[in-house]
Amino acid sequence: MARGETAQPGGPLFEEVRALYRSAGEPSTRAIARGLGTGVLSHTTVHAVLSGNRVPRWDPLKQVVGYLGGDVERFHRLWLEARRAEDPPSTRGVLVAERPAPLVGRAIELDTARRWVTDLNLGRGRVVLIEGEPGIGKSALARAIASEASAVSYAIWATCEELNQAFSLLPLLDALRLQTPRAAAGQPSRAELLRANPTVGGQPDAVSAALNQLLTQVEELCTVAPVTLVVDDLQWADPSTVTAVSLLSRSVPRLPLLLVGIVRPVPLRDDLSALRRMLQTPPLVLRGLGKADVAELVGARAGDVPGEALLRIAAGAGGNPFYITELVEALSRSGALIRDQGRVEVVEERVPASLAAALANRIEYLPQPVLEVLRIAALLGLRISIPELAAVSERQVTDLLPDLEEAIRAGFFLDTGPELTFRHPLLRASLYESRPVPIRAALHRDAARALADSGAAAGRVARQLLPALDLGGWDTPVDSWIVPWLVGVGNQLIANAPDTAVQLLRWALTARSQEPGTRDELTCRLAHALFVVGDSAGAAKVASAGLATATRPDAIVDLQWTLTQSRAAEGNPEETLPVLTRGLTLPGVTQVHRARLLVLIARVHRACGRPEAAEQCANEALATATEVGDRWASGWALFTMAVLCGMRGDSRDALSLIDRALIVVDADSGLAELEMLLHVNRSLALGTLNRYDEAITAAERGRRMADRAGNVLRCGQAQSALAELHFHAGQWDDALAEVDVESIRGADPISVCLRYGIAAVVGLHRGDRTAGERLEDAAPHAERLTGRLVGPLVLARSVEREQAGLPAEALSALVDGPSGWEVDVIEAAELLPDVVRLAVTVGDHGTAQLFVARAEAGASAARPQEGYAAIAPHCRGLLHSDPEPLLEAADQYSLLGRPLPRAQALEAAGIALAERGAIAHARSCFAESILVYRDLRANWDLDRIEATVAIYDRL
Numbered sequence: 001m002a003r004g005e006t007a008q009p010g011g012p013l014f015e016e017v018r019a020l021y022r023s024a025g026e027p028s029t030r031a032i033a034r035g036l037g038t039g040v041l042s043h044t045t046v047h048a049v050l051s052g053n054r055v056p057r058w059d060p061l062k063q064v065v066g067y068l069g070g071d072v073e074r075f076h077r078l079w080l081e082a083r084r085a086e087d088p089p090s091t092r093g094v095l096v097a098e099r100p101a102p103l104v105g106r107a108i109e110l111d112t113a114r115r116w117v118t119d120l121n122l123g124r125g126r127v128v129l130i131e132g133e134p135g136i137g138k139s140a141l142a143r144a145i146a147s148e149a150s151a152v153s154y155a156i157w158a159t160c161e162e163l164n165q166a167f168s169l170l171p172l173l174d175a176l177r178l179q180t181p182r183a184a185a186g187q188p189s190r191a192e193l194l195r196a197n198p199t200v201g202g203q204p205d206a207v208s209a210a211l212n213q214l215l216t217q218v219e220e221l222c223t224v225a226p227v228t229l230v231v232d233d234l235q236w237a238d239p240s241t242v243t244a245v246s247l248l249s250r251s252v253p254r255l256p257l258l259l260v261g262i263v264r265p266v267p268l269r270d271d272l273s274a275l276r277r278m279l280q281t282p283p284l285v286l287r288g289l290g291k292a293d294v295a296e297l298v299g300a301r302a303g304d305v306p307g308e309a310l311l312r313i314a315a316g317a318g319g320n321p322f323y324i325t326e327l328v329e330a331l332s333r334s335g336a337l338i339r340d341q342g343r344v345e346v347v348e349e350r351v352p353a354s355l356a357a358a359l360a361n362r363i364e365y366l367p368q369p370v371l372e373v374l375r376i377a378a379l380l381g382l383r384i385s386i387p388e389l390a391a392v393s394e395r396q397v398t399d400l401l402p403d404l405e406e407a408i409r410a411g412f413f414l415d416t417g418p419e420l421t422f423r424h425p426l427l428r429a430s431l432y433e434s435r436p437v438p439i440r441a442a443l444h445r446d447a448a449r450a451l452a453d454s455g456a457a458a459g460r461v462a463r464q465l466l467p468a469l470d471l472g473g474w475d476t477p478v479d480s481w482i483v484p485w486l487v488g489v490g491n492q493l494i495a496n497a498p499d500t501a502v503q504l505l506r507w508a509l510t511a512r513s514q515e516p517g518t519r520d521e522l523t524c525r526l527a528h529a530l531f532v533v534g535d536s537a538g539a540a541k542v543a544s545a546g547l548a549t550a551t552r553p554d555a556i557v558d559l560q561w562t563l564t565q566s567r568a569a570e571g572n573p574e575e576t577l578p579v580l581t582r583g584l585t586l587p588g589v590t591q592v593h594r595a596r597l598l599v600l601i602a603r604v605h606r607a608c609g610r611p612e613a614a615e616q617c618a619n620e621a622l623a624t625a626t627e628v629g630d631r632w633a634s635g636w637a638l639f640t641m642a643v644l645c646g647m648r649g650d651s652r653d654a655l656s657l658i659d660r661a662l663i664v665v666d667a668d669s670g671l672a673e674l675e676m677l678l679h680v681n682r683s684l685a686l687g688t689l690n691r692y693d694e695a696i697t698a699a700e701r702g703r704r705m706a707d708r709a710g711n712v713l714r715c716g717q718a719q720s721a722l723a724e725l726h727f728h729a730g731q732w733d734d735a736l737a738e739v740d741v742e743s744i745r746g747a748d749p750i751s752v753c754l755r756y757g758i759a760a761v762v763g764l765h766r767g768d769r770t771a772g773e774r775l776e777d778a779a780p781h782a783e784r785l786t787g788r789l790v791g792p793l794v795l796a797r798s799v800e801r802e803q804a805g806l807p808a809e810a811l812s813a814l815v816d817g818p819s820g821w822e823v824d825v826i827e828a829a830e831l832l833p834d835v836v837r838l839a840v841t842v843g844d845h846g847t848a849q850l851f852v853a854r855a856e857a858g859a860s861a862a863r864p865q866e867g868y869a870a871i872a873p874h875c876r877g878l879l880h881s882d883p884e885p886l887l888e889a890a891d892q893y894s895l896l897g898r899p900l901p902r903a904q905a906l907e908a909a910g911i912a913l914a915e916r917g918a919i920a921h922a923r924s925c926f927a928e929s930i931l932v933y934r935d936l937r938a939n940w941d942l943d944r945i946e947a948t949v950a951i952y953d954r955l
Contacts, residue, residue: 013055013082016075017065021050024068028696030734036069042254048220055082056105056223057256059123104321105293106141109284113145116258120226121152125252127259127279129234132286135322138262139810141286142230149258153226159381159421166500167459168207168240171231172214174383207240207850209707211714215247216500219255226256234263234272242271245577274858288319297321299344301328302337307345310337365380366406372404374412378431379440381463384413384420391454392447440471443541458489462500469507478642479510483518502530508521520546520555527562531569532699540566553593556583564600571749571783573607580604595625595633603638611644618644635664636676642681649829649858649865651688658682676705676714680721687725690866690896695725720751723758729790730899732762732936750783750790757792764799765900767939772800791827798834803940811838815847829871834900836875837908845879852879862866870896874905883912887925903932907945914952922952 027035029043029050049056049064058079065075103110116126130138146155158175222225231237231245238649248259263272289297298306298314301324306314313331317323331337336347365372376393377384386404390397403419407413413420422428432440448464469476485492486508493501505526509519523546531539543563550556560583564576580601584594598621605614618640625633638661645654648853658678665671665678679702686695703718719738726735740761756778763771778793794814802810814835832855839848852875858865859872870892877886886909893902910925926949933941 005279010556013075013078013444015716016070016078017050017061020065020068020070020476028700030696030700032064032067034731034734036063040107041218045219045223047777048223055079057225060223087895103137103140104297105289105625106137106144109141109286110144112284113141114148117145117149117152117228120149120228120256120258123226123256123555125226125255125257125259126281127249127252127261128281129261129263129276129279129283130286131263131283133320134264135320136288137321139232139284139741140321141284142232142260142262145258145260146228146230149226149228153256153258154221155230157230157232159232159382160234160241162236163381163463163467165236165238167463167497168238169210169214169244171237172239172244175229176214205952210653211240211244211247212715213707214244215251217617218248218257219251222255226258228258228260230260230262232262234261235269239271242269243277246271246275246278249275250923274642286774289321289324290319291315294319294324297324298328301325302332302343302344304339304344307343310344310346313346343550350503367403370403370406370911373400374407374431375434376443376447377422378428379443379464382422382428384422385415385418386420388451388454388456389461391456392450394450437471438645441468444468444471445479452481452485458493459497459500460499460922461485461489462493462504465504466500469503474507478508480842481850483508483511483522487518487521490521490529490760494529494822495527498529498533502526502533505529517552517555518551520552523550524558524562527559527566531562531566536566536569539563542572544579551588553586553588553590554933556586557593557596558595560600562602568604568607569749573604577601577604591624591628592630592633594632595621595628595637598624599633599636599640602637606644606647611647615641615644628880631668632671633666635661635671635678638664639674639678639681642678642685646681646685646688649688651685651865655682655689657687658685670704673714675703676718678702679705680714680718683718683721687721687728688865688867692725692729692897696722699725717751720754723755724792727758727762729897730932730936732766736762749781753778753790753793756781757790757794757796758795761792761799764796764803765936765940767943769795775800791830795831795834796866798838807838808842811835811842814838815851829855829865829867832871833874833904836878839882840878848879852876864884867896870898870901870905874908876900877905877912878908881912881915883909883916883918883921886912887943890928899936900938903929903936903938903941906932907941907948911948919952923949 021862029046033041033047035041041063045060046064049060061075061079062072065072116128119126130142132138146157149155156175158171160171164170184891218227218229223230229248233680234242234245237245245259245261246612246616248257251257252259266670294317295306295311295316298310302310310328310331314324314327317327337344338347339345346493373389374395377389380388380392386397386400389404390400393400404413406416408420413422435443444464447466448461448468451461451464465482482504486504490501490505493504504521509522509526527539527543527546532541542564543559543566546559547556547563550559560576560580563579564573567573567576580597583597584590589597602614602617602621605611605617618637621633622637622641625631626636638657640653642657642661645651645657658681661678662675662682665675679698683695683699683702686692687699699718699721703715703722706715706718723735723738726732726738735758739755756774760771760774760778762768763774775796777792782790782793786793798810798813801807801813803892835851836848836855839845839851855868855872855875857866870889872884873890873892877883877889886905889904890905890909893899893905906925906929910922910929913919913925914922926945929945930949932941933945
């Protein structure tokens with residue numbers, strides 16, 4: 001088996017696991033995780049155990065087998081057989097470093113590190129930073145740690161470099177790519193995911209999705225064996241890599257993961273300072289070697305006992321092992337050392353003028369062809385692809401090999417498999433900076449052209465263009481090859497490095513003598529890139545300017561899509577309507593373009609709270625698309641119609657339309673984003689029909705698809721759907737796990753407000769004093785809602801006012817503040833009992849009667865929403881303080897799987913019974929209600945009902 005590859009899982013083991021899973025009824029991974037208890041296994045780990053990609057560790061497999069009712073002893077025997085069939089852990093590592101040499105002067109640090117490895121073997125993870133100046137031996141110590149850890153764990157090495165800071169997650173993606181089990185099955189790697197080509201109308205943020213998948217992959221590896229992950233030169237890491245390290249650090253307490261970060265004290269970075277503060281283990285700071293250790297190191301490098309003069313020169317290196325080593329080797333190569341009777345001394349006590357001079361001495365003896373290869377390699381960065389080096393050198397690989405082999409023998413490169421790595425960044429820097437700035441800028445441009453001609457990935461070409469422009473100035477004329485290259489790879493570059501794409505596309509648009517069609521293409525890509533990086537205003541500005549000059553219908557529709565999405569993100573979808581309407585009458589607009597524009601118009605009307613107009617446009621779009629056979633417009637039209645049905649409470653019709661749309665989009669990669677949305681909205685329709693297990697499965701499927709495609713917007717919408725489903729089902733901990741409010745870039749305002757609202761409602765019911773902060777966080781996003789009602793957010797505002805002792809303001813927060821009561825029927829129905837309860841409390845019987853009538857009308861509709869069977873009697877019982885309809889409502893809520901409103905109905909029934917003198921029956925209702933509140937950990941509700949019970953106990 002090649003180094004870095006992973007063994008295929010044991011067939012018999014996973015056949016039995018899958019059979020056991022089927023016999024247990026195929027429960028969801030979340031259900032299994034919940035059943036095992038809080039903090040035992042995450043649903044991601046359960047998925048990894050069941051997927052069969054790798055043979056897991058015994059402990060998580062044992063937990064899952066026990067939960068599913070399997071024979072633990074028999075599965076343990078199967079597991080042992082599968083493990084014996086695997087390669088030993090020492091062959092699993094991807095260690096991009098040479099075998100570590102014996103360390104000098106680091107005995108204490110090594111003993112500490114060995115304790116870390118011992119803890120790792122026992123399943124206890126740790127995060128540690130190794131800090132110190134360049135050359136102090138941080139990487140050497142980490143190599144020793146990784147070498148020892150490789151006997152019991154995966155040992156993975158990632159290196160950050162300054163040249164790659166514009167390319168998110170590149171160090172970790174490169175380091176982990178050989179560990180990706182899906183690669184063997186033909187599935188896309190994380191790096192390939194970052195180069196995905198987004199479909200028309202998509203809003204992918206492949207970096208964030210790759211981050212989520214990367215974290216999942218590390219956790220999956222940890223289910224197989226302990227993992228040692230070394231991240232070198234963190235001070236050059238891109239922000240996403242630092243974020244990944246921080247998130248992994250939070251997972252370490254529950255994973256067998258030894259995470260080692262190597263970092264210099266400068267440059268200072270806020271994100272690295274924050275990382276230091278959150279770690280439990282203090283950084284391991286390496287200092288200069290002591291006098292005796294310097295003598296030992298000099299003697300080891302010189303090959304004999306060092307003389308006094310040599311030691312005096314070495315003392316000027318400040319105990320830095322790298323500087324000492326380079327100094328001794330430079331003196332040796334230049335013939336400045338003499339040997340006599342087992343001792344080595346310098347000819348004259350002279351130190352090279354600087355460390356740079358020492359490095360220059362190291363280079364000068366090489367033949368000119370080798371020097372030229374090294375200087376070209378320095379342009380490409382710390383890690384060098386040999387085919388790319390050949391392309392930039394304008395030589396064949398076979399012609400390069402003799403010079404490369406000599407450079408490797410001289411110690412300039414490490415052989416790290418498919419790529420070469422400079423032995424130390426200082427070596428590469430000395431080569432790179434040996435040429436004047438103008439020459440470097442020109443060489444970067446030539447390298448970019450050569451890489452583009454060779455078909456290199458867009459990101460690799462951009463890594464050469466950026467320094468060329470930084471060094472030579474952004475007013476540099478655009479070369480003739482750059483514009484067509486950018487047109488061809490624009491979407492790839494946006495997915496890989498959107499900020500870089502914005503810079504290069506802006507620069508390319510300064511080129512003169514462009515064909516109108518080419519300029520349209522660049523403008524489309526720039527608008528889209530700006531939207532992806534979160535600059536909705538900038539994207540709208542560019543799209544608007546492009547629409548003023550664009551003539552091709554394809555470009556017009558593309559720009560209008562970006563403009564519509566940008567205006568919607570800003571809360572101004574209405575502004576795009578005139579532009580879209582004019583587009584229908586433009587010359588050259590085909591029926592296909594017309595159908596797609598009508599879909600956009602329908603979506604704008606829906607976003608603005610005009611369901612009738614939206615439905616009319618969607619129906620026309622569907623008819624036109626069906627006539628011309630356009631699956632894209634047909635699918636989107638059906639989706640829009642389904643959303644409209646859901647908004648007015650016709651969940652069964654919505655489900656039927658969604659199923660039709662899924663048939664239309666089946667196996668069409670160009671409609672992958674729509675398929676994600678369809679599964680998300682299918683989950684919501686199933687949820688309103690109280691088919692929660694099916695709903696959660698559909699939402700999880702939509703999220704998996706969004707994860708694979710790198711579409712963070714759709715992933716966030718699936719996450720919001722899961723949060724809402726878990727909330728209504730009373731699975732509040734699961735709901736909070738889905739409420740990722742720390743990262744909302746690119747999310748639509750409804751999803752963001754929904755997540756903030758759920759977090760606030762749960763927090764308020766549980767007595768969390770910080771819950772109100774979620775309402776403040778939601779405020780700027782709520783301003784972007786146009787005519788839409790987000791139930792959890794409205795409810796949270798009301799509960800916050802009620803807890804402040806202001807029931808009139810709580811009622812006003814429900815009925816006066818939000819719009820969308822007539823549009824979002826399902827969302828509005830959920831709020832009706834709280835409106836009636838608060839209206840009765842403040843003595844506003846007119847409002848109470850009005851909303852009871854609304855509930856009764858919903859229940860008596862030709863096709864009533866299922867929830868009205870509980871909502872109508874709940875409202876009626878609150879208005880009249882009648883226990884019978886309240887108890888009826890509680891029974892219906894129980895059938896619907898809605899614990900919170902059931903407990904509220906029981907509580908109200910208990911009060912009504914107590915007021916009628918039926919104290920025993922009231923106590924029974926209170927007791928049932930208290931049990932539900934305790935299960936939900938709803939402390940505010942418990943305090944309220946216990947105070948009520950105390951009053952009646954005194955009667």
